[in-house]
Amino acid sequence: xxxxxxxxxxxxxxxxxxxxxxxxxxxxxxxxxxxxxxxxxxxxxxxxxxxxxxxxxxxxxxxxxxxxxxxxxxxxxxxxxxxxxxxxxxxxxxxxxxxxxxxxxxxxxxxxxxxxxxxxxxxxxxxxxxxxxxxxxxxxxxxxxxxxxxxxxxxxxxxxxxxxxxxxxxxxxxxxxxxxxxxxxxxxxxxxxxxxxxxxxxxxxxxxxxxxxxxxxxxxxxxxxxxxxxxxxxxxxxxxxxxxxxxxxxxxxxxxxxxxxxxxxxxxxxxxxxxxxxxxxxxxxxxxxxxxxxxxxxxxxxxxxxxxxxxxxxxxxxxxxxxxxxxxxxxxxxxxxxxxxxxxxxxxxxxxxxxxxxxxxxxxxxxxxxxxxxxxxx
Amino acid sequence: xxxxxxxxxxxxxxxxxxxxxxxxxxxxxxxxxxxxxxxxxxxxxxxxxxxxxxxxxxxxxxxxxxxxxxxxxxxxxxxxxxxxxxxxxxxxxxxxxxxxxxxxxxxxxxxxxxxxxxxxxxxxxxxxxxxxxxxxxxxxxxxxxxxxxxxxxxxxxxxxxxxxxxxxxxxxxxxxxxxxxxxx
Numbered sequence: 043x044x045x046x047x048x049x050x051x052x053x054x055x056x057x058x059x060x061x062x063x064x065x066x067x068x069x070x071x072x073x074x075x076x077x078x079x080x081x082x083x084x085x086x087x088x089x090x091x092x093x094x095x096x097x098x099x100x101x102x103x104x105x106x107x108x109x110x111x112x113x114x115x116x117x118x119x120x121x122x123x124x125x126x127x128x129x130x131x132x133x134x135x136x137x138x139x140x141x142x143x144x145x146x147x148x149x150x151x152x153x154x155x156x157x158x159x160x161x162x163x164x165x166x167x168x169x170x171x172x173x174x175x176x177x178x179x180x181x182x183x184x185x186x187x188x189x190x191x192x193x194x195x196x197x198x199x200x201x202x203x204x205x206x207x208x209x210x211x212x213x214x215x216x217x218x219x220x221x222x223x224x225x226x227x228x229x230x231x232x233x234x235x236x237x238x239x240x241x242x243x244x245x246x247x248x249x250x251x252x253x254x255x256x257x258x259x260x261x262x263x264x265x266x267x268x269x270x271x272x273x274x275x276x277x278x279x280x281x282x283x284x285x286x287x288x289x290x291x292x293x294x295x296x297x298x299x300x301x302x303x304x305x306x307x308x309x310x311x312x313x314x315x316x317x318x319x320x321x322x323x324x325x326x327x328x329x330x331x332x333x334x335x336x337x338x339x340x341x342x343x344x345x346x347x348x349x350x351x352x353x354x355x356x357x358x359x360x361x362x363x364x365x366x367x368x369x370x371x372x373x374x375x376x377x378x379x380x381x382x383x384x385x386x387x388x389x390x391x392x393x394x395x396x397x398x399x400x401x402x403x404x405x406x407x408x409x410x411x412x413x414x415x416x417x418x419x420x
Numbered sequence: 421x422x423x424x425x426x427x428x429x430x431x432x433x434x435x436x437x438x439x440x441x442x443x444x445x446x447x448x449x450x451x452x453x454x455x456x457x458x459x460x461x462x463x464x465x466x467x468x469x470x471x472x473x474x475x476x477x478x479x480x481x482x483x484x485x486x487x488x489x490x491x492x493x494x495x496x497x498x499x500x501x502x503x504x505x506x507x508x509x510x511x512x513x514x515x516x517x518x519x520x521x522x523x524x525x526x527x528x529x530x531x532x533x534x535x536x537x538x539x540x541x542x543x544x545x546x547x548x549x550x551x552x553x554x555x556x557x558x559x560x561x562x563x564x565x566x567x568x569x570x571x572x573x574x575x576x577x578x579x580x581x582x583x584x585x586x587x588x589x590x591x592x593x594x595x596x597x598x599x600x601x602x603x604x
Contacts, residue, residue: 297527298458299490326487377466383442397453
């Protein structure tokens, strides 16, 4: 895809450039790529049990490894069944994942595997093995790639954000790539994102804006997993920036309205052209003047994109792999939902809580440790 | 609005069995505030009686924000009563209502009343709003019955939007097709 769109760059509150940019991204594009190593791991094909094996060798100076395998389409789901470390020890098993320091998504089309996800299990140099599992009835062949971050993290990194407006000027009057830099609610939102990320040791970095050059009518409302994945695939940039598609509405496969959706966790930062290459956020709260909630959605979804999980899932079925985030174990009324009021002080006050509320603002040192090792911040 | 004022009185009088400071409405609002997940039928039913009225109360509350209100309207499809039917049908028929709410009301009608709602979602299928028409097609497709198929087939030659035509064609093809792919 080689689409054209106006792109505006904001840094430190000043427009530095406004240009007609070719948004086809591509490896070696103009983005900040220092500190990353990309490696083609080749392809693998499933056996009769739906499994496939890959391995990768983590460089000595790598602080994180993001392995991606795909594409395999939206009708197939995949996950990591087991992961072994350079010593041959099993550090992840899908059947007992809650007892490990890793969590794996069960996801369509492209599987991202991130190590580490917790300070309790750091990445070590050497050869890791991953046993993949695919739900397809027939054989599946996927290509796998590794993205190693070899840049030491610091506690003062920035995250670049690339906004892509998908025909939202009807939802938020006048909001487009040209006007965004002066849009007061959007700037309030960005300030809010910065405040929420401060505890993670992150700040909002360079902010760029573009108008979506594809089928605006189709993607103004992102409906279901396939549209979500296809929209993210239009982001072909491999810059170290998170692409946020700002849309009028997001609905799931049953038509229910949701607030946001990030690829992952984790997503595929600095990897273009995949169904995991970004996040989608509704502008509904921006339209309502609720910039606090809009900021919370962006900060939360990018948190997922960088590898953070909910401290406790809504149904209590899982927790993040971090030691210093509270786990809610109090379903006081026994109805199977870990409601925010039941989990006060047990995670509901954290940014990565499953529901958006004004109280959900906290972050932890371990969450900061994880995101600072993502390929995204620099 | 009669429904809204009646609800306010009812909700004030009927304190649910939660801690004193947490109301049923709070619990329902929590569920429609999930970032990535909408409330499920099971989650809402387990909150006990009065959830449908709490959903309508939230849907009517402009201070809540239209995204959450939209989710509340959508969830009314899990509670097919005369009261909820009157409410969602009213939203569908109100051409001045917010598009997001009308889309969700269209879904609620199809979810809650199935074939019986097919004629009632006609305003959505004929709307000037292509996004609303698109959601109506998806919702009718979800009904998945022969009558739903006929509704979609009748709409196809009249549809002017390429997006909606694509959804129509895909929906017509999909009705009856088995789902595939489950993780072990």
